Amino acid sequence: MLPVPLSYSSILCPSSLVRNRASFRSRTQIAANYWGKKLAFMPHDVFDHLPPLLKELVLSGNQLRSFNWGRLYLLAWLELLDLGSNLLTTVPRMLSNCTQTLRFNLTRNQISKLTKDFLRDVTSLQYLDLSYTNLKNIQASSFLDSAFKHLWELWLSGNHFLCTCNARWFMWWNNQTTVYIPHLFTDVTCTSPKAHLGHCVVMVDLHSCELDYLGIGLYTFSTLITFLLLNLILKTGLHSRWRSGRVAA
Template sequence: MDKLILLNLTNNQLTQLPGPLFKDLTSLQNLSMRSNKISSWGDNLYKRTFKLENLDLGQNMIALVNSSSVRNFKKMKTLDLRQNPFACTCDLRWFRDWMNTTKIAILHNDTYLCNSPPEWHGKKLLSFDRNKINCKWFTKQDIIYASVGAFAFFVLVGAAVYKKRWSIKFRWYRIQRFVRKTVGSKPGGYQKLDGDVYTYDAYISSASDNYQWVLKNILPGIDNGHGDQGEFGGEFTLYFEERDAEVGKAIVYNIIENMEASQVVLIILTKEYIAKERYELEIVTAIELLHKGKISDIVIVNVDGLKAKQVPKLLQSKMERHDFLTWEDSELAKLTFKEHLVDRLKRKRSMMENVI
């Protein structure tokens, strides 16, 4: 069969043309399937008929021809589609334009007639003009698919941006700060200079979900400010966002500028804290400031008994060295914890005073 050059299947009541039908006819040059009931053919029907030059599909039931129908016509010289019931709708616009541009000879194309819609029945296909029937480049189905696709895309992008919103905010802050330094303008907020005294003894980095826990267990006896219940009675100036953040200033500005204004960053390590991206970025900022010498220490308070492998990687080395304070609920453990925290803050303050 691979030597066959001419095949005549005229008037054989053919309705379907399976994809593998001509796969072995690699030498076929002339093929006639005139006077059958063929309405369409698979995209790969002629994929292996490498030498096919002349194809006759006249007097069939073909209503539509699209780009995929002819994509394997590599060496085609003539194509005969006369006496087919063409549907002169917007879907046929590609074939109508293709007939005028292809190098393949479309035999007797001046005799091709429209069969539908009713207003075009009996008219020549060559007279078919998309403008006359108000053709649109996109069908209603195309528009629906495009709309759904666009909506899904924006939902995914929005979700990704929301998930990384704190990372984006931090990077934007750093870009703005770099620009201000480059052009020589004076940044707003706090700027610690060489030899300058810190505004805060410690910056409390805690999840908003742990607000009440910090008020009850960290500030009393340590912080020298006051809350709803009165003075806390401590000797240290602690930055606590829910109380001390500057109203109207962007959160990321409050975080970085007040962290830089603190001698120590006190991380309240809880399950709620490690679950949110914002606090991981606070950890990144604290470690960067520590490496640059802008803060003197990072103190971890392990509230929920978390293991090293459960916390962000940047804190794992400190956790593995057991360089953290442990919180327990017994009264004796609470007193011991407070003593250790006060002692650590005093040592850092003393070191700073000696440097100054």
């Protein structure tokens, strides 16, 4: 979990930003802190009034249910975006289209899934916190290998991961990645099915999934063969009866 920075050049609020647009643009302020302000929303044009050289934007500890991802490009120098402890349910469709921030904190929100292209074309991200966000599974398309060239720390603790065969890619990825995942063996655990409840994601036996799929394949194949044989037998029987009938006539 990202620590809240201890000092900022000033503490801002959206209303003051709107009233003092000119004065803020003239400053060389590099950090803005909205932490714990009980914000339920942000004005649509708030990013137009933030200092253009802003490097740190802290919005954690609020009540935000949505976020205007499409306006983040206005903060071209942003290095830290902290949205932890809010009520967000979605992430940007494609993070690289919004920001090239180095540190991104989404801990303790209500995000049950990531978008298909979440980390596509991301080249600068170093720290990502997705802990305690109600994630159930992560697809391969959301975690492209190219996004992890610079990422050195990824938080996934406290989520509700489904350790079924449909999630085998994510379980395999956890075993293969070189990215540092804090508390991987203690807090990145399965909540379903019951057989794996509380087990570490990386300890789930993927071989059992391969056996399951092999069993399904064999069952399907044997069912198909049985159907073809029965069909052949029925056709042969009908043909024999037809010929017997003609001979008798």
